[in-house]
Amino acid sequence: MKTTLMLGAMTVAGLAAGAAAAATLDDVKARGKLNCGVTTGLVGFAAPDADGEWQGFDVGVCRAVAAAVLGDASAVEFVPTTGKTRFTALASGEIDLLARNTTWTFSRDVDLKFEFVGINYYDGQGFMVPKELGVSSAKELDGATVCIQTGTTTELNLADFFRTNNISYEPVPIETNAEAQPLYLEGACDVYTTDASGLAATRAAFENPGDHVVLPEIISKEPLGPLVRHGDNDWGDIARWTLNALIAAEELGVTSANIDELAAGTNNPEINRLLGTEGTLGEMLGLDAQWAVRAIKAGGNYGELFEKNIGENTPIGLARGLNAQWTDGGLLYSPPFR
């Protein structure tokens, strides 16, 4: 049994070696499925539900790309990756797109040879404290014990922040977010620090979330976005403009509810170009004219995805903040569809 599998695998390996050079778009179309790397589980961003269906904000990006390219939002093979395996999975071609709340940094973009196609969530490191501590700013945390995940950028950010503000702290090193939750609740540390979205999700799971506050200071930049391999710019363009289409759709007021109506043609030429009733944008990408319509229909525009998975009506309850449209004072700014 094992040997047949081995032989089979070796044969497949030999066959695939010849086809390896082909473009990612062709590979995905031939396969009929998009291999999308996600996290093994992060509240609100990607996790399978009770029926085994992947749900979440990052998952929405995968589904939109699959819908744009293959015409089917469910034609996605979700490949769970850990923080340690995500980059090798992308570099080795096991996945076509990595949408795993990955921070866009210089070295990942340049040195690891990846291409970030945009930012779908602007995150940053924050602090959570119990309300009874009576602290209203992180600068009042002199002498506090801080629960912090070891070996992360948050650890370095924390040291920088306390040094620049000339106050002292005592770190309590922890391994994972799951470990931090009970430690913080038992009072092993006064403060818990990690990405603000993570803080919100952690706080939401508490028995009495109202007893804890997230302080206003954000001490680092964590732009999270989907990424692809270097070297296949056509594929990178498809991923980039699918994400932009979701953002632009919100800005232009295109939602999954009114899209059928708007796709019949409107007076707004930008909407028409986005939805394929005017111009040849889809053709330029190597797709058909309806690509953006399908991508938006898959899970709604950016705002709808946000509200459904991590927005204020969900248990996680994140405010739009930096992730609002530029017209609403946020940072989301899609280049024009022209």
Next chain:
Amino acid sequence: MADKSIAFVRTEMLPQQAPPASQSGVIKWVRENLFPDVLNSILTLVALYFIYKIVAGAWPWLSNGIWTTSSLAECREILDGATGGCFSVLTERWNQLLFGFTYPTEEYWRPTLAFVLLFVAAAPLLFAMYVPRQVLYFTALYPFLAYWLIWGGTILIPIVAIAGFVVGYLAFTRVERQSFAMGLLAAVVAAALTWWIGGFVSGALSGFVALPEVPSRDIGGFMLNFILGVVCVSLSLPLGIVLALGRQSDMPIIRIICVVFIEFIRGVPLITLLFVANVVLAYFLPPGTNFDLILRVIIMITLFSAAYIAEVIRGGLAALPRGQYEAADSLGLDYAQSMRLIIMPQALKISIPGIVNVAVGLFKDTTLVSVISMFDLVGMIRGPILASTEWNGVYWELWGFAILMFFPICYGISQYSQWLERQLATDHR
């Protein structure tokens, strides 16, 4: 005269009296074991106090447990501040904990059937004296049957695999008379040829008596731990025997290969090997290939535990008196015969505790695959379940469940090994 001096003579024996209450039954046991002196009495009372605290603390958590809600928030609403476990996570995610979250729901009967049949197949190996020998034929077929049940696909794949082994065996018996090594070579060539040809046949007839195919990625939950544990233990035992014999061989190249292999594997943590299986192999294989991840992990865990089993068996071989080897030689047995008939049965008997130790450790180590993003029982808990918005924050219930799954199996294995040792005891101690 003498008659008169004796006032009373009992003519029958007194019936036996029960020993005094303080010297029998529960009271005696309690006195001797719990309260023999002051120090021990104090220790007993302290221990009883702690046991009481634990039970009193855990009992409301168990008895107030909630089993029917669909999220942690609902549990908390119902409990309204009272102590109680939120066991609904187990009932709601039961299938996910057992089978992983992507195994098709309507196919759950297949792994369940394979699991039940495992006991039938294992019975003649574990309880040889109580089970008819004919069942061994089923045991030989079981691996192929289980593969077909769990992974699905056409039945031709396991049939071709069996055919390969049969053809290989026939070739071996034909050529064995010339020499053992020639026979082995012929067997390997014949089997490989059969598989190669059979591969085309089963590829062409992929719909023939086929169950819906389930890719390896969809296999998870406790099922994955069980598959890895059973397969790796049963593969690493023969491999470990070969390595142990190779290490004692007179042929220097074989001996050096075995020593280097064993020492290298023993010097590397299992988690490193798993990372190699998952990450590094992907760089060596051509891009786009998908060399089955479960197969990669099985190979790595098998190699790892084979090295340990080899060392355990080497200990058993070393413990045999030199006279046993010489006795085998003096009977005119060749190497294979003397090993099979005289040395190995004794050496393996000595090695049982060590082998069981490795097996139990290996079964528990299968949870390490959660680190390379496979969703075994621990991976399911750490990843999808704790990361779902409904169950984020449930810890004790889930990990307690994992303990309940692993403990009976590991304990059962160790009890079995003790029973087996008693069965095989031939010395007159």
